[in-house]
Amino acid sequence: QSNTTAMEMVELFEKLSGKQPGIRKAHANGLCxxxxxxxxxxxxxYSSASIFTQETVPATIRFSMGSGNPSADQRASGARGMxxxxxxxxxxxxxxVGNSTPIFAAKNPDVFFGLLQTLLPGENGQVDYAKVGQYIATHPSTQPLAQWQQTTNPPYSFGTSKFFGLHTFYFVNAQxxxxxxxxxxxxDAGERLITNEExxxxxxxxxxxxxxxxxxxxGISFTVTATIGQEGDTTNDPSQAWPTDRDTIEMGKITLTEIGGDACTPINFDPNVMASxxxxSDDPVLxxxxxxxxISFGKRLSGQ
Ligand code: HEM
Incomplete structure (x- = not known):
């Protein structure tokens, strides 16, 4: 159980990005x-889900920048969403619903909350990066993502980015x-990140x-792949990657048919909305x- 509540989390996002009435409290800048x-x-x-029995399934997709700032700088490193x-x-x-980062920022909501708190500007209006570094140094689960961010440039196009579900899930079959x-x-076009010159x-x-x-x-298309876990692989810590030698199976292909428009506005992309x-898993971040x-959905639909 987390000490941090979802409300505290959303309020912290609002402090970090400023109040943005009517807009998503995270992943504010997006493309539908x-x-x-x-x-x-x-x-x-593997799974009795009805989507796997269809020839083709219609999808609505929203690509996004991770932050709650609707005019986030797209050259900055950090999470992109799909x-x-x-x-x-x-x-x-x-x-x-996944991110372009191969691991999450922290092992649980409390450590994530603590990390984000260090990014709040102090009385002088500046972020104290020594404090951020100190937090990362003393919270090992924040280190893999911090390292990734320092060494990975952002994608050239949403259609050249990888995305990761990060949490563990289970397929349940008919038996x-x-x-x-x-x-x-x-x-499918291959990964392409921007260079330092770009x-x-x-x-x-x-x-x-x-x-x-x-x-x-x-055109833009993607392949969705499941990595099958083995006993001993973490089921509840999204800050830890699984070993790279695990078996994989292709779940399907996604091909974009239209881009733009506001079909995403009324959708709450809650990752726990899943087909039978x-x-x-019991991942506390999930x-x-x-x-x-x-909370964010309710706020933005009511203009808060
Ligand atoms: C405790 C952890 C997390 C919190 C508190 C959180 C919170 C939020 C909130 C408030 C929104 C806006 C929802 C809306 O207004 O519709 C959002 C959007 C999103 N989050 Fe998270 N999130 C967390 C973890 C994650 C993780 C682990 C991933 C990736 C695996 C992720 C990916 C996304 C994406 C892609 C969106 C945009 C969805 C859209 O386009 O509507 N989040 N998140």
Whole structure:
């Protein structure tokens, strides 16, 4: 159980990004798209989910910058998001909501909250980076992501970024057998990050333009893959990667059909909204996401 509440979390986001009435309290800057998901029929062995029995499943997708600032600088390092809502048969929804970072910032909501608190400006209006560094040095679970951020440039286009589910989930098949997995998404065009030269030369809002250009010129598609966990792999710590030698299975392909528009506005991309045939793990970060997204959703729909 976390000491930090979802309300405290959302209020901290609002302190960090300033009040942004009517806008998502995280991942504020986004680009909506529609797509088709074509599942791998072999997935039915792992999961009874109805989406795997279809030839194609309509999807609404929102790509985003991680911060709560609606005009976030797209040259800055840090998380980009990809949120997918699959509209399965008979109205069954399945959300797949991940980040471009291969691990999460902390092992649980309390440590995440503590880390974010160090990023609040002090009385002089400045962030005290020595304090941030001190927190990271004394909280080992924050170190893998901090290291990744220092060494990884942001993507050139949303269509050239990888995305990761980070949490552990379970497939449940028709016999009730559970298989633990973590998903990731790879761009079929290959990964392409901006170079240091581009980082210096590009305008702050290049990312949506590059994505639209890629869509118009070549199209954009992704492959969704599940990594199958083994006994001993962590089920509740998203700051820890699994060993890289695990088996994988392709869950399906996503191909964008349209880009732009506001179809994403009324959607709450809560990652715990899953089709039957999937199950959440006991990861406390995953648990925290439902109440936090609901608070943010309620606030933005009511203009707060
Ligand atoms: C305790 C941890 C977390 C908290 C408190 C949190 C909170 C939030 C909130 C408040 C929103 C805005 C929801 C809305 O207004 O609709 C959001 C959006 C989002 N979050 Fe998280 N989040 C957490 C962890 C994560 C993790 C681990 C991932 C990636 C695996 C993630 C990926 C996203 C994405 C992609 C969006 C944008 C969804 C959209 O486009 O509507 N978040 N988050």
């Amino acid at each position: 798209a529609t797509a088709n998901f074509v599942p791998n029929p072999a997935m039915s062995e 949120a997918i809502q699959l509209a399965g048969p008979n109205g069954e929804l399945h959300n797949i 009730g057998t559970e298989t633990m997995f973590r998903w990731h998404i790879t761009p 980082k210096a030369a590009l305008p702050a809002e290049f990312l949506n333009n590059h994505t639209t250009e890629q869509f118009n010129q070549d 045939g999937f199950k959440a 648990r925290m996401r439902s109440p936090a997204y609901a």
